[in-house]
Amino acid sequence: MMSSDTHVDDRHPRAESIRIREKLTHHVGTKVLALAGLIAHGRGEAFDYLLGEETTPAGMRAITAAAAAILLAEHPVLSVNGNAAALCAEAIVRLSQVTGAKLEVNLYHRQPGREEAIEALLREAGAREVLGVGAAASARLDEINSDRRMVDPRGIYSADVVFVPLEDGDRTEGLVKMGKTVIAVDLNPLSRTAQYATITIVDNLVRAMPLLVSEAEKLKSLDKDALHGTLSSYSNREVLGESMRIMEERLHALGEKGVYLEIDGKK
Numbered sequence: 001m002m003s004s005d006t007h008v009d010d011r012h013p014r015a016e017s018i019r020i021r022e023k024l025t026h027h028v029g030t031k032v033l034a035l036a037g038l039i040a041h042g043r044g045e046a047f048d049y050l051l052g053e054e055t056t057p058a059g060m061r062a063i064t065a066a067a068a069a070i071l072l073a074e075h076p077v078l079s080v081n082g083n084a085a086a087l088c089a090e091a092i093v094r095l096s097q098v099t100g101a102k103l104e105v106n107l108y109h110r111q112p113g114r115e116e117a118i119e120a121l122l123r124e125a126g127a128r129e130v131l132g133v134g135a136a137a138s139a140r141l142d143e144i145n146s147d148r149r150m151v152d153p154r155g156i157y158s159a160d161v162v163f164v165p166l167e168d169g170d171r172t173e174g175l176v177k178m179g180k181t182v183i184a185v186d187l188n189p190l191s192r193t194a195q196y197a198t199i200t201i202v203d204n205l206v207r208a209m210p211l212l213v214s215e216a217e218k219l220k221s222l223d224k225d226a227l228h229g230t231l232s233s234y235s236n237r238e239v240l241g242e243s244m245r246i247m248e249e250r251l252h253a254l255g256e257k258g259v260y261l262e263i264d265g266k267k
């Protein structure tokens with residue numbers, strides 16, 4: 001049984017994972033993805049194994065807090081890089097529609113043509129406005145020591161809340177130092193991004209994005225006091241600790257058993 005747009009057999013035990021890899025390698029060709037994006041994805045996959053490849057209760061709490069923070073923001077911005085666009089352009093655009101957050105392309109690897117390719121993918125997914133492309137990224141953030149420092153004055157520069165899926169830590173640290181609320185999605189709870197962010201969703205972006213959209217749709221009807229209540233009871237330190245413990249306890253339990261997969265009943 002083959003799926004129509006790929007040679008991956010649906011019966012392959014890791015069919016979905018292979019399909020995602022194919023999507024990413026395809027987007028190296030379209031320039032959406034940086035070559036380093038493939039390395040980043042591999043690191044993410046390794047942490048996802050440890051997490052159990054599912055959204056945890058801690059991840060869900062972070063998703064709820066993130067939805068509340070975006071809804072409460074005066075000027076929220078969803079920052080889009082190559083991996084985020086390749087993995088879930090539609091859900092990112094949907095989140096911006098539900099919350100009114102602006103979309104801005106912001107890249108670590110600013111090779112020619114990449115910003116435009118990502119803008120095109122976002123527009124194909126329904127985006128009306130995409131900030132940060134080419135000369136539009138005219139403001140400079142001195143707190144950041146990479147190409148990510150060039151931002152759109154209408155977007156990240158003036159944002160109070162910035163959503164940064166799949167990030168490198170330097171920028172998260174810089175944005176937090178500037179007093180912005182930073183929401184990260186990172187499967188690695190040990191990364192600088194995960195550690196520095198205000199709200200860290202330790203989950204696969206592919207699973208977290210649809211949940212974040214539906215959570216924003218749900219919370220949208222609440223008043224500001226209720227949203228503030230959700231945020232004030234949230235502790236990122238607790239969520240990070242719980243995510244690490246989930247990985248540790250899973251490995252510990254598997255270590256006791258000595259096997260992960262039962263292969264032909266052999267031990």
Ligand code: PTJ
Nearest residue numbers: 036037040044081082107108109167168186187188204205
């Ligand atoms: O498109 P560009 O030029 O902006 O570059 C984007 C990458 C991702 C290459 C750049 O930001 C980068 O180098 O990131 P890092 O430092 O490799 O960090 C990426 C983080 O994302 C790592 O901690 C991974 O564990 C994590 N990660 C990878 N895939 C996923 C993920 N987290 C959540 N969901 C994933 N699918």
